[in-house]
Amino acid sequence: MEIHAVNTTVPTWLRQLLPLVLLLLACGLYRATRASTDSDALADLAELPAAPHLVVPRYDLPVVATDEQLQEILTRMRPLSTKINTNVLVHALRMWGPHVEFADPRFLDGPTMLAYFLDDAAFRQLAGVQTPPLFEKTASGVAARAWQADSPHRDTAAVHVDDLLATLAESSVPLTHPMRLRDGDAQVADLLRGALARFHRRQHEYEWTAIAYARYLYPAAPWRNQYGEPLDVAQLVDELLEQPLPNGVCHGTHRLEALVVLAAIDEQVGGLSPWSRRKITRHLGAVAQQLVAAQHLDGYWTRSWVVGQPPSADDESSLYDRILLTGHHLEWLALAPPEVLPPRDVLARAGQWLARALLEADDATLEQHYGPFTHAARALCLWRGREPHQVFAWPQSTPAKGDVPSTTLTSSN
Template sequence: MSRPFRTRLPLLAIIAVNVVTLAAFAVAAASLTGRGERRVVEALSATTTAPRLPISHERPVMVEPYYDDPSVVSDEELRDVLEKVRPRFGMERLQPNYVEHALRAWGPSIEFHEPGVMDGPEMVLFLTDYGRHLASWGVRARPLLVERPQGIAINWGKRPGESVHHDHWLACLTEAGLPLETPIFGPNRRGDTLNDALQEALRDFDPNERETEWSVMAFGFWLPPDHQSWTNRDGRRIDFDLLAETLMRGASRFGVCGGTHRVYSLMVLLRLDDDHRLLSPPMREGVYEHLRRVRDAISLSQHASGEWGTDWPNGAAAYANPLREPAYRQVIATGHHLEWLAIAYPDLQPNREVVQRAADWLVQTVRDIPQEDLIGQYTFFSHVGNALSLWRKTHPAEAWPKLSAGQSLAP
């Protein structure tokens, strides 16, 4: 009878394999940052290294616009813009950042009653239910929602199917006014809520990251009046002075969307500080002075036809020698500037003619662009619809039913 063939490894070979394996583990462990080590500990122990922050209110604090100015945008102009920025999305491989922008602008309750146009409840489900994202992207894409031991994180970056910016998902759901107990359905878990995503973002926040604009905004809307500071995963105490400082450091042009998101988040912090005293007096004055400089820069850098380029921080030099860039970059800069100006104090306003010229340019740009091209650049144009609505002291979801029915926005 023949015996089964067996391969015997020499003892030295076995030892060598084990040495290589242990060395690989050692290299991997050494490459972990302190934060990475803490995440490994959390994953193995199912506990968190940072305390959970109690939030007493069910909905976020909101900042409302100051102005209702038909000279900036008329009823007819706003109707034309909102008609084109309705969220006409195909469901196959739908980018989450399109839906995030649409939800931020239109809110969770809007119903268009029109085939091919995404209603508010559908937007919420797409962003909070793993199954909806899976149906759109299939199993090859990474899930949008990530289940961690004590919270929900969001996959973000440049890969298809992910949110594009850190905490943009959280900021958009927050600006849309979703309640803290909004259900989140991950790949394998039920019972999580928006609060679990907020808590994970608070633990995960690193003030040294390049993109902090959306984190700052979301935390500002959720933490007051209960908290002015918290402790992150690294054991570092974070307060709103530090958040404001992170937004002001470095050249303005280095921020996302030509630095305009930083400006918006700083204006949000000032408005929240009015009621909740989030900033120390010296930091509040520092933010105020920073925004005065922004006001002066956009007063000098506006193109003759009304738009701003992403070189707006250069002031008069940007007007004299404008940057050559695609038109969508100017849509980004101009739409975002009108958003923060709509919630800015009167003494932070440029001359009203500056705002009017910018709005006129945006309205004409929206009217001229083919619908298909606009949807392809939806994230940028959603800010236009939101900004112009704010300048009528309203929001797209409030204005559209009236305007589409031929009614006036006048009280």
């Protein structure tokens, strides 16, 4: 019997492919290990600040808005208890804070608004018992229900990525605060953990993620997202700076807000490199100069601010656009360092135009555009060195949020 040897020769194509397969498997295992061990920037809550970083008003400039104007405006901007809309409520909470009391059942007070976002029972009481939950647990943390145009429950969804989280940070809600969800208990830390895990540099909206990171974690160490990508504050700064000016929510103004919040917190705790700090300052100063050139004689700004030109004689921008742009710009400028501010007369013209516009708008317009208009009302208060709830309580209120005094704008610019 003739015995034939078995051919054990490995084909050439397989020998050539095998190293690549092994390399890919090793890389996948490495990324999975790194993602599971290094992605959690909140692994030890004990090492993080007990409360979010405060960013307080810097200036008190009465020519921007008078006490009387502010009181009238704020009286008109109280949140109606009949308008249950998540985007409206997150703007109202951000403007008024979690402690304001109106002593009038027609309006939602601060504790009620805060409970809407932290306790599903309170959410269902306002939004309806059949409404899907606003938050749910995921593999990476807690996520908000995103707005979808074809959803019958879109009015109670989150319109922007991580804006609910950023508003909790602005409301001084600590990471350890409980969240009573429909599918179990969690903490605000789980909401932040999920946001950081999902964040990536190709994200369409990232402004509120940056604000939440700055207020809750800065200057924490770099982290890895759920895709295994390493991320740090320098990358956040570059993302905020490198995009064209009009890119982003509300015509790019929330990117400017994120930059001034990060810069203000860096003044308190450090962490940015001198080069990153200079880049932020130069960028904000350049934008302020464009605003000087783009301001209408009446004081407002339109979408033409991005090219540094005032509106044309036949400008047909809507009142909504003018209030939105002027309010958002005055809001971030109120938190910006003095070396980047435009001249005082530019601020005064913008503030007085904005105050008159908010007072002259009819009730239907205020209700329809409540969210964006809260930025305008808050901006005017910040230029008087106080948050809106403190202005509303004058003269008993203390200067600035968190009992941190504001400074008077004494520069001549």
